[in-house]
Amino acid sequence: MTFKPQPSSQWDELEVLLNRVTEPVQYVGEEINSVSKSWDEVRVHWVLMYPDAYSVGQPNQGLAILYELINELDYASAERTFSVWPDLAELMRAKGLSQFTWESHRPVRGYDILGISLSTEMGYTNVLEALDLAGIPLRSVDRQIEDPFVIAGGHCAFNPEPLADFLDVVVMGDGEEASIEFTRLVDDWLRQDCPGGRDGLLLNAAKTGKFYVPKFYDVTYEDYEGLIPFSIAKVSPNRGGVPYEVEKWVLTDLDEWPYPKAPLVPVAQTVHERYSAEIFRGCTRGCRFCQAGMITRPVRERSLQTIGQMIDHGLKSTGLDEVGLLSLSSADHSEIESLAHQLADRYSSSQVSLSIPSTRVDAFNIDLAEELSRGGRRSGLTFAPEGGSERMRAVINKNVSEEDLIATVTAAFASGWQNVKLYFMVGLPTETDEDVAQIALMAHDVIAAGRKARGKKDVRCTISVGAFVPKSHTPFQWVGQTHPEITNERLAMLKDLVISDKECGRAITIRFSDGNPGLIEGLLARGDRRVGKVLEEVWRQGAKFDGWREHFDFDRWMQVSQQVLEEFGIDIAWYTTREREENEVLPWDHLDSGLDRGWLWDDYQESLGAQSLPDCRWADCNDCGVCPGLGVDLDFGETGKKLLPIVPAGCGQGKL
Numbered sequence: 281m282t283f284k285p286q287p288s289s290q291w292d293e294l295e296v297l298l299n300r301v302t303e304p305v306q307y308v309g310e311e312i313n314s315v316s317k318s319w320d321e322v323r324v325h326w327v328l329m330y331p332d333a334y335s336v337g338q339p340n341q342g343l344a345i346l347y348e349l350i351n352e353l354d355y356a357s358a359e360r361t362f363s364v365w366p367d368l369a370e371l372m373r374a375k376g377l378s379q380f381t382w383e384s385h386r387p388v389r390g391y392d393i394l395g396i397s398l399s400t401e402m403g404y405t406n407v408l409e410a411l412d413l414a415g416i417p418l419r420s421v422d423r424q425i426e427d428p429f430v431i432a433g434g435h436c437a438f439n440p441e442p443l444a445d446f447l448d449v450v451v452m453g454d455g456e457e458a459s460i461e462f463t464r465l466v467d468d469w470l471r472q473d474c475p476g477g478r479d480g481l482l483l484n485a486a487k488t489g490k491f492y493v494p495k496f497y498d499v500t501y502e503d504y505e506g507l508i509p510f511s512i513a514k515v516s517p518n519r520g521g522v523p524y525e526v527e528k529w530v531l532t533d534l535d536e537w538p539y540p541k542a543p544l545v546p547v548a549q550t551v552h553e554r555y556s557a558e559i560f561r562g563c564t565r566g567c568r569f570c571q572a573g574m575i576t577r578p579v580r581e582r583s584l585q586t587i588g589q590m591i592d593h594g595l596k597s598t599g600l601d602e603v604g605l606l607s608l609s610s611a612d613h614s615e616i617e618s619l620a621h622q623l624a625d626r627y628s629s630s631q632v633s634l635s636i637p638s639t640r641v642d643a644f645n646i647d648l649a650e651e652l653s654r655g656g657r658r659s660g661l662t663f664a665p666e667g668g669s670e671r672m673r674a675v676i677n678k679n680v681s682e683e684d685l686i687a688t689v690t691a692a693f694a695s696g697w698q699n700v701k702l703y704f705m706v707g708l709p710t711e712t713d714e715d716v717a718q719i720a721l722m723a724h725d726v727i728a729a730g731r732k733a734r735g736k737k738d739v740r741c742t743i744s745v746g747a748f749v750p751k752s753h754t755p756f757q758w759v760g761q762t763h764p765e766i767t768n769e770r771l772a773m774l775k776d777l778v779i780s781d782k783e784c785g786r787a788i789t790i791r792f793s794d795g796n797p798g799l800i801e802g803l804l805a806r807g808d809r810r811v812g813k814v815l816e817e818v819w820r821q822g823a824k825f826d827g828w829r830e831h832f833d834f835d836r837w838m839q840v841s842q843q844v845l846e847e848f849g850i851d852i853a854w855y856t857t858r859e860r861e862e863n864e865v866l867p868w869d870h871l872d873s874g875l876d877r878g879w880l881w882d883d884y885q886e887s888l889g890a891q892s893l894p895d896c897r898w899a900d901c902n903d904c905g906v907c908p909g910l911g912v913d914l915d916f917g918e919t920g921k922k923l924l925p926i927v928p929a930g931c932g933q934g935k936l
Contacts (some may be wrong), residue, residue, distance in 0.1 A: 283470060284426070286319035287390030290377050294385055297375070301368045305548045306334040309382040312545040313597060315347070316383045317357040324467050325391040326350050326358040327381055327428070330399070331406035332827065334362045334382075339552040341606065342397050342434065344540040346459050356463050359383040359391075363406040366824065366831075369413060379414035388414040392466055394428040395459070396447075398436035401804035402797065402827035404443060407432075408819040411446065418816065420448050420495050425477055431462065438528075438575050439752040439868040442804050442811040444494035448478075449485055452492070452871060453528030453575070454561070456537050462491065483519060492526040492871060499809055499867075510850050512808060512865040525872045528575070530912050534561060535586045542597035554602035554635075555594035559587055559619070560916065563608040565640070566893045566902070568677045568883060569666070569708065571751035573608055575873045577906040579897060580915040584619055588923035591623065601631045610636040611643035612897075614918045620651035622923045628654065638662040638703060641680045641688050646695050660699030660742075661692055668704060668718035674890040675710055677883075682722055686729050693730035699740050700726060706770050707748040707762035707795065710888065716770045719743060720777035727784040742789040743778070745771060747798035751805050753873045755883040758860040761802045767795030796834040800826070802856040803841065808867035811855065814844045874912075876905030 298304035319325070328346055330337025337343065343360065350358035359381035364372065372378070379388045388394060394416070396407060408418060416430065417423050423430075431449040432440060440450045451458045462485065469481040476483065485491035500513045517524060531537060546553065560581040563573035582590075591603055605619070613619065623634055634652045641663050649661065665680055667673040673680055689700050704719050723743050730739030747767050750756045771792050779785040803811060818840040825831035841852040860866070862881055869877070879902070883893060896902045897914060907913050 283323060284325065284390060284392060287386040289385045290380050290387065291385040293375060293377055294372075294380065297368065297371045300371060302365060303335075303548060306362075307364075307368070307382070308547060309385070311382075311547050312599075313542045314383055314544050315351045315357070316359070317351070322353075322355055322357045323470060324353075324356040324393070324463050326356065326393045326395055326463070327361050327388050327391045328358055329361045329388075329394060329396045329410060330363075331396060331403040331410060332363050333365065333825075334546075334548060335550045337362045337397075338544065338546045338548075338550045339554075339556070340397060340399070341540070341556055341558065342399075342455060344543040345537075346395065346455055347544070348539050348541060349456055350459060350463060353460070353463060355467055359386075361388055361410070363403075363410060363825070364413065369409070372413065379410050389416050389428065391428050392470070393462070394430050396430065396432040396434075398432050398434035398440070398443075400827060401436055401442075401801050402832075404804055404815055405819045405823045405826055407443065408446065408816065409824045419445050421445075423448070423478065425474060427478075429466065429478070429481070433458070435572055435575065436805075438571070438871060438873055439805065439807075440492070440494070441499075441809050441867040442807040442815055444809050445812045445816075447494060448482060450492040450494065450526075451490075451529065452526070452873065454531040455529070456531055456539070458490070458529045461488075483521070486517075486519070487521045487523075489523045489525075490527050490529060493522070496522045497870065508861060508864050510848065510854065512867060514865065515867075515870045525870050527872050527910065528874060530578075530874075530910055531561070532580065532912055532915070534558075534580050534582045534915075538582075538586050538590050541590070541593050543594065545598050545600070552604070553600065554604045555591065555598055555600045556604045556606050557587055557590045557594065558582070558606045559610060559613050559616075560607045563612075564896045564914070565609060565612075566677050566883075566895060567666070568675075568755040568887050569705065569748060569751075570608075571754050574754050574875060576608065577874065577904065578912055578914045581613060581917075583919060584615055584622070584921055584923055587619060588623070588626075595632065602633050602635065605634065605636045607637075609640055609643065611639050611648065614916050617645075617648055617651070618922070620648055624651045624654040626923065638664045638701075641665070641685050644688055646691050649692065649697075650695070660701055661689070661697055662701040662703070663688070664703035665722070666703065666705050667708060667715065668720075668722060669715040671890050672708060672711060672715040672718075674892050675887050676708055677887065677892050679892050679894075682725070685722070686725055689726050690729045690733045693739055694733040698730075698734075698738055699742070700730070701742045701744065702726070704743060704745045705748040706745055706774070706792075707767045707798070709756060709759045711762070711770075713770060713773065716774055717777055719745070720774055720781075723778060723788045723790075724781050724784040727787045737787070740787050740789070742791065745774065745790065745792040747793075747795040749798050749801045749805055752866070752868045753875055753880070755880050755887060757806065757866060757880065758862070758864075758884055760859040761799070761856045762795070763857050764795030764799050767798065771795070793829065797826070797832055799852070799856055800832075800834070800837045803837075803852055806867070807855050810845065810848050810850075814841050817844055872909075874904075874906035874910045876903070876909070879904050 433451040486493040562576040562579040726741045
């Protein structure tokens with residue numbers, strides 16, 4: 281058997297550097313509920329990474345789930361690492377220290393597996409930075425037997441091609457069963473003395489058809505004679521037994537996986553400090569811009585009993601006093617009103633507050649909002665119309681009318697709420713200046729309706745506007761992205777329109793950033809392996825933490841893109857603002873999300889005619905392909921059961 285020796289802790293050397301960096305406490309570790317197993321107690325050693333600062337990555341739900349799952353295995357352990365801020369990274373390189381784990385501060389390179397959560401494309405340069413700081417060869421083909429296997433998952437894994445040269449394995453879909461299976465494969469390989477070397481393990485994984493090993497696939501491109509010059513001709517396996525397509529993982533019974541049970545409590549401030557209970561997974565609303573909704577199909581709900589137990593255990597194990605009921609559209613849970621009512625009863629005598637993320641107007645009601653705020657903090661209400669005009673909302677299949685929105689916020693203001701937040705996007709397909717102008721008019725109408733309902737001028741509305749970025753595995757994967765110059769012009773116009781209304785403008789706050797980061801996100805979101813060369817070069821020139829405004833350098837990205845892509849005869853516009861043809865081979869076509877490609881194209885064509893599509897939970901099947909293709913089904917519906925027993929917190933009686 282070939283097992284790695286225990287790497288030495290770097291804590292003594294790190295500790296003396298921490299008084300020279302910002303927020304040193306974030307690197308200390310020792311959080312409540314953290315796990316640190318004896319090295320020789322287990323055979324397979326994981327490091328789980330979120331490629332961003334601790335404050336952003338620590339609350340990540342996926343990381344928390346996998347951390348507990350792997351540590352429950354008697355033969356495996358999981359520790360965590362996050363992106364190191366540039367000030368500490370510089371000091372570490374000067375002292376010869378490497379990327380470390382938060383639990384033991386051992387070098388990451390000494391572990392068997394480095395698992396990376398890819399939640400946003402703007403974290404890709406942080407992935408390269410971490411590999412380099414860890415002393416792990418950047419490219420998969422250069423890694424030796426002693427190097428960790430670098431495996432990635434998360435939403436961005438559905439088009440990992442810009443990172444293909446740097447990853448050993450990619451997992452699409454739900455990570456619970458995938459992480460356990462990969463751990464088992466590594467354990468078997470280690471106990472058999474690593475047959476076939478690294479490729480032996482990778483080949484075993486690839487042959488399952490559910491682990492994507494990029495280096496086992498060759499990409500060829502069309503030449504000048506091709507139908508679409510410079511596009512992909514084909515992606516094909518270069519090893520026997522490796523399938524042409526790779527499937528995503530789908531968890532079919534969420535009640536059997538009630539994680540996280542005891543998430544870590546941060547020692548430094550983070551973006552969210554709450555216990556998050558995922559009440560269902562997947563979405564069938566069919567918003568055409570939403571990659572998360574498309575790739576997480578089908579809908580699978582957790583039962584009220586399981587949700588109640590998760591929350592009870594989670595609060596007791598962490599001491600947190602806020603609960604987030606999470607999903608892509610939490611108010612759509614079949615029993616959300618009963619759930620909210622019973623949880624409000626359970627915690628009525630405590631300081632625990634309940635919340636859900638931004639809510640669809642057509643799934644919201646005042647009774648639900650009242651239950652969620654009963655006994656807790658009454659915060660503002662958040663809705664996401666996404667498009668300003670009725671036509672635009674039909675294009676993106678956001679089936680919400682302005683009349684419904686105004687009626688909802690009027691009822692909310694009349695019931696005592698004073699703040700409403702609205703999310704919109706600019707740069708959507710077929711969008712015009714008039715569509716964007718309607719955002720300002722809607723905000724003005726919200727303020728007017730609120731003042732009328734309350735009989736006073738104490739209401740406020742915040743509109744947050746982001747630039748639309750087309751993503752893979754959505755009906756908009758073929759569209760040409762709006763150029764940032766146009767996006768920026770429309771954002772400036774929108775700001776002027778908001779403040780031009782002297783009566784309502786002062787009650788409206790508008791928040792937006794320019795469209796430049798969106799162009800780079802678009803490059804990475806729909807790029808192929810050639811974009812990996814851009815990514816590596818821009819990182820070598822200093823790019824990191826691109827999701828942070830103070831670190832993002834648009835000019836550097838544009839200059840490097842022009843320089844690198846020129847050798848392939850293309851430019852950044854080829855990946856971003858160019859419209860794709862129906863039959864063009866897309867970089868991710870060999871990665872099966874379950875969605876039928878023809879259905880996506882037809883839905884795109886319907887969007888151009890502003891035709892909406894109903895939710896298949898309440899209407900007939902839309903033939904998207906997921907259920908029959910993956911052998912799964914929708915799992916939802918009212919049970920009529922209750923959280924048992926319902927005992928107010930603080931009474932000293934039982935659990936939920």
